[in-house]
Amino acid sequence: MATAHPMTPVDDLIDELGRPKAGAPLGALLSAHAVIKGDATALVLGDASLSFATLDRMSNRLARMLEARGVKAGARVIISMPNRPEFIAAMYAAWKLGAVPCPVSYRLVAGEFAGMVALIEPACIVADAATQPGYADRLDVDAADWAAFDESPLPPAVSMPGKIMASGGSTGQPKLIIDPVPSVWGPDKASVFRPAGIVTLNAGPLYHTMPYNYCILPLAEGSKTVCMTHFEPREWLRLVDRHRPHSVNLVPTMMSRIAKLPVEVTALADLSSIEVLFHAAAPCPPDVKRWWIDRLGGERVLEVYGGTERIGATLIYGHEWLERPGSVGRAVSGDEIIILNEDGQQLGPGQVGEIHFRRRALGPGTRYAYIGSETRIRGDLDSFGDMGWVDEDGYLYIADRRSDMVIVGGMNVYPAEIEAAIELHPLVQCCAVIGLPDEDMGSRLHAIVELPAGHEVPVDGLAYLAAELERLAAYKRPRSIEFTHEPVRDDAGKVRRTQLRDLRLGPSA
Structure with a gap:
């Protein structure tokens, strides 16, 4: 029987359809796909094209580099660099050790980065020349002696928490969101809009949540991931034509820049492979949204309102949005939208108040926590701090996304x-x-x-x-x-x- 590690049969990690099994450690899943798919392309990023076997070996070497620096299970590892294969390898390397990956923007200036380091207290910072220098525990992936470290698979390990993501805080101070779910496959990581074994295309920076969901996680499903080093609209169209992605994720600014390319460019673009266009993070201009709906069809354009905290979410398809322009959709299954006024009283349809979610499926030990900020939890309700209202049919409209933000x-x-x-x-x-x-x-x-x-x-x-x-x-x-x-x-x-x-x-x- 093939093994991802001498102690881990592949059949214990992946089912007969090639999908991850519930409870399978993320790091071990990459090794399992390396056994099953070998030289099949796992990642295309810039000029680099890496097979599952190559990416797994890179991740194994990097895990042992971290281990040599004293990184142990439960330790926190900052990952801060531009989009490049080593970023993704470092995420899996941390999981392979049971360490907690903490992606942080490399664009932060010295004071901001120092603030993040103080909050995270990392055992190591995985970085390159673009990241703030001056830290003794900094592992520069370009200066490392990769050949000196073993590339064979590691024993299965689980990180708890599974990750810590950086976010802005309402005071302007650094804030971190602790994901309490461990680094194992489960409902929190799966998506019907991103089935196993597909091709995804990511245009965003890897330290954000949506690229995590549509670039880093798909590799654990055996999907081919195409990732841009940075967004450029013509290059995005070229990558769609070259790699024929099933699922793509964009923010409205990217959608706008593509839609506003010369007609002679966009008219020739073949977007027919795209089954799912996910967009989030900001309101989308109505003319831009209509352009994408016209090109892809309303059933393929999905807008999501939610957050890294996973306190609740809404979803709306393009054809629904055409009937209710401006809405961000209804609560997903298991969630409930509650609008409250300043006194905590529930408001009815059409009345503007603070948007709260009740996540009925939330179980013990699955609620996020902040480092550097207080939550907005009220009993079984929680909020991102946005203002809005619902209509008679339960469709949510955002009045103001965090009045100061x-x-x-x-x-x-x-x-x-x-x-x-x-x-x-x-x-x-x-x-x-x-x-x-x-x-x-x-x-x-x-x-x-x-x-x-x-x-x-x-x-x-x-x-x-x-x-x-x-x-x-x-x-x-x-x-x-x-x-x-x-x-x-x-x-x-x-x-x-x-x-x-x-x-x-x-x-x-």
Whole structure:
């Protein structure tokens, strides 16, 4: 009988249809597919094309590199680098040791990255030249002596928790989401929209949840995963034509950039292989959504509203959305949407309040936890903090995604962090950051900066605040700045961002 490891028969991990068995460790599943599929392509990423056997050997070597650095079961491992095969190998390497992988954006500036390191307290940081230097426990995948480490499979191991994902916090401070489910196959990892043995195409950065679901997990199902190093619309079309993916994941900014390519380019694109287009992370412009529905068909375009915490989710197909434009769908099976006012009273259809979920299927020990933030749990209810309402048929509409948060190209940006950086300037009295509409990115960051009375308004605001803005990752830096001598905060010391936005766009914007 073939084995993924001398102690683990493949039949114990994968069923007769090639699907993972419940309870199979994720690291061992990659080794099992390496036995079954061998030289079949597992991963295409940039110029690299790796078979299941090659990817498994890379992961085994990397696991032993971590082990040599003292990484043991339960230890946390930061993985921070651009999209490249070693990122995915490092996720599986951690699981093979029973360690906890913690993907973190390599785009963070030094202070932000240090904040994440302080919260995670990793045993090791797996990185490359793009990641912040200066950490003694940093394993540089480009400088490592790969040939010095054994490539054979490791004994089965399970990580508990299965992973820790980084997210923004409503205060602008680093926040981490602990996934309490161990690194074994189960209902939390399977999806009817992503069956085993297919081809997936991922366009997003691997440290986000949707790429995790549509690039990293499919490998445990024996699927071929195609991953972009970075998103470029023409290249995305080329990869679809070349690899014929079944399932793809995009954010609305990506969808918009593809749809706005010249007609002579998009008219020739063959998108017929795509059975499922998942999009999430931000509202999709109606004209862009209709373009994709026209191209793929409403039954193939799925919008999801949810989060890494898995407190609840909604789903809507394209044909449903055409009947209810603006809706993000109804609660998935097992979930219930509850809208509450500020006093915690349940509201009826059409009334705007905070969106809460009741996840009936949630069992003991399966609720997430935060590091660096407090949850919004109320008894058996939980919330992402968004405002919205439901119609008579239970379809959810988002009124405001976290009133302070701005979504830029699918990335969550919290004004408090940006305001704090700008207010370090000695002549800045106060600052408020809001999101203004942007055709490409969905929203652009606009800073309103209060200067002392009588102080001359700078001609170039970005240059004036250059030193302060350097403290922020590039995607968090405002694209426009206005200066004022009027108070930005009200008498209660509050920043009324909705009011500030309405004054610049009008209440109907």
